[in-house]
Amino acid sequence: MSTLQLHDIYLARQRIEALVRRTALEYSPSLSRRVGVAVYLKLESQQITGSFKLRGASNAVAQLTAEQKVRGVVAASTGNHGRALAYAASRQGVKATICLSNLVPANKVQAIRELGAEVCIIGQSQDDAQREAERIARDQGASMLPPFDHLAIIAGQGTLGLEILEQQPDVAQILVPLSGGGLFAGVALALKSANPNIVTHGISMQRGAAMHTSLQAGHPLEVEELPTLADSLGGGIGLDNRYSFNMTRDLCDHLHLLSETSIADAIRHAHREERLVLEGAAVVGIAALLDGLIEPRGPIVVVVSGRNVDIDQHLRVLAGADA
Numbered sequence: 001m002s003t004l005q006l007h008d009i010y011l012a013r014q015r016i017e018a019l020v021r022r023t024a025l026e027y028s029p030s031l032s033r034r035v036g037v038a039v040y041l042k043l044e045s046q047q048i049t050g051s052f053k054l055r056g057a058s059n060a061v062a063q064l065t066a067e068q069k070v071r072g073v074v075a076a077s078t079g080n081h082g083r084a085l086a087y088a089a090s091r092q093g094v095k096a097t098i099c100l101s102n103l104v105p106a107n108k109v110q111a112i113r114e115l116g117a118e119v120c121i122i123g124q125s126q127d128d129a130q131r132e133a134e135r136i137a138r139d140q141g142a143s144m145l146p147p148f149d150h151l152a153i154i155a156g157q158g159t160l161g162l163e164i165l166e167q168q169p170d171v172a173q174i175l176v177p178l179s180g181g182g183l184f185a186g187v188a189l190a191l192k193s194a195n196p197n198i199v200t201h202g203i204s205m206q207r208g209a210a211m212h213t214s215l216q217a218g219h220p221l222e223v224e225e226l227p228t229l230a231d232s233l234g235g236g237i238g239l240d241n242r243y244s245f246n247m248t249r250d251l252c253d254h255l256h257l258l259s260e261t262s263i264a265d266a267i268r269h270a271h272r273e274e275r276l277v278l279e280g281a282a283v284v285g286i287a288a289l290l291d292g293l294i295e296p297r298g299p300i301v302v303v304v305s306g307r308n309v310d311i312d313q314h315l316r317v318l319a320g321a322d323a
Helices: 006-014 027-035 052-062 067-069 078-092 107-115 128-138 152-169 184-193 210-217 244-249 260-273 280-290 309-317
Strands: 024-026 039-043 074-077 096-098 117-119 173-177 200-206 253-258 300-304
Touching: 006 052, 006 152, 006 184, 024 152, 027 039, 027 173, 027 260, 027 280, 039 152, 052 078, 052 152, 074 078, 074 128, 078 096, 078 107, 096 107, 096 128, 107 117, 152 184, 173 184, 173 244, 173 280, 184 244, 200 210, 200 280, 210 244, 210 253, 253 280, 260 280, 260 309, 280 300
Parallel strands: 039 300, 074 096, 096 117, 173 200, 173 300, 200 253
Antiparallel strands: 024 039
């Protein structure tokens, strides 16, 4: 099995520098007061396609051979990876096919179509969509570019960690949304390589957190995918996971699961106090701080992973409904 090194993340940054946005790291007065130490928000919600996923997708497409680019790319997604891959492929002249389950919000499906990708909607879970993507790759010869369990994807997400180190060199703790582990693995590798004492927190929801269940079992497991405000954190990690499971296991110091009520409270906090419109998956770090789950040792950096929320759902949450 190949392993990823910090050098690979630096190479990824060189490849994608002109394709992605360097996002802001902003001090949060409200969260800093709440926790008692300096808290900063890494606003990957400002990324071009609205989430961090563009980093990994751009790096993976950039490394395809000329023949692979002709045959196109395919992926399963809960929405944000599909959007990012559609954009990255279009920027580099490559056809993209994105497989989605029926649980993916309509706004994310439409956004992927508008970027020129072919969309295939199938089944009721990320695993169903993954099986369809594998069939297309097998039948059409397209390159499978998964959302997280791919070294080029992980390296691309790791460029976010490099930016954090440059923007806040004395970061003591990092809070990262955790689903399949691509974002967490890349960011944690970048930070731990620079300073092993940085404390890493992977944060997910209580409803269907596949990585948490798999880590407890010691190997990848399928879990039932349930409706959640943090829909981008849904889906399995793949029973044949090769990279992100092991990297998350080795690099994660603490793992936290949040209730739907906590996620809803954090969405409202982000809007009211930070003036940010964020999807549920993006606020789990904020929620962990609001719930008092993190030891007050700073500076703390919270990865705010995306803004691609269904606006009707967002309005319902702001009005006090938790879904």
